[in-house]
């Protein structure tokens with residue numbers, strides 16, 4: 063029977079899932095992914111996680127609870143550094159994730175907490191892959207093949223998103239093929255920015271993207287900008303932030319503001335997130351400086367209700383439409 067590896071459908075899942083899935087399957091593992099987030103995921107996470115955790119960390123616990131009795135190992139990589147040009151890292155809760163899970167949830171299977179620090183050299187990702195494969199007795203040629211196919215899958219995923227797909231659309235396209243149903247172009251375009259696990263999880267963000275589309279706005283995200291363009295925009299910040307996802311969101315904000323390709327910016331943020339508090343303020347100040355770009359913050363916690371968010375989105379869209387007419 064193949065080793066069953068569980069992958070929680072949250073946090074870095076939205077950035078790296080095609081790589082992880084391809085790699086483990088090519089090694090001969092059975093990959094089991096937790097279901098899309100529901101109220102039960104949230105309730106389980108709230109029950110298991112430490113009280114002062116942010117909502118994303120609680121949700122991640124909920125996804126792990128769903129997987130723990132179905133798999134032999136759960137893959138929870140300890141992401142330290144993924145871009146060599148920056149000194150950024152991930153927030154402390156992200157870095158401590160494997161330890162937080164072990165301390166909070168009883169009856170866990172093995173947590174595979176592979177440390178990922180790509181600043182160690184160009185071959186580091188292959189070295190890590192080899193370490194994981196050999197730990198489960200897989201030979202070098204099979205590991206090498208799995209590694210190459212995993213890199214190819216991730217490149218394809220990123221290309222699809224740079225072509226305008228959201229994460230779930232790109233994943234669906236990779237699994238089932240076919241075209242994504244795109245409605246006709248709408249009057250407004252809004253950049254919805256923030257951490258991928260807030261932008262692409264429709265349960266926790268109260269389905270903001272679908273709501274905006276229904277209200278007549280196209281949505282663009284940080285993942286739709288090429289890495290080269292993000293790198294160029296990074297130079298506008300006199301000093302980079304400490305956190306990987308904060309930098310990406312801010313660089314994307316500069317990209318959209320400078321090219322005047324959007325009518326407004328929405329920052330989706332997690333309540334009580336320290337790194338995000340700084341990012342939100344910076345985005346707001348910069349939006350004001352870049353030709354008074356309309357800016358809205360949507361802050362999410364477990365108590366956030368759909369009604370309040372809908373009202374704020376409607377008011378924002380109305381304001382953007384009036385602004386258009388007046389121009």
Ligand code: SF4
Pocket residue numbers: 116117118119153154155156257332334335336337338
């Ligand atoms: S960056 Fe913020 S939202 Fe994300 S895990 Fe850390 S504290 Fe939570």
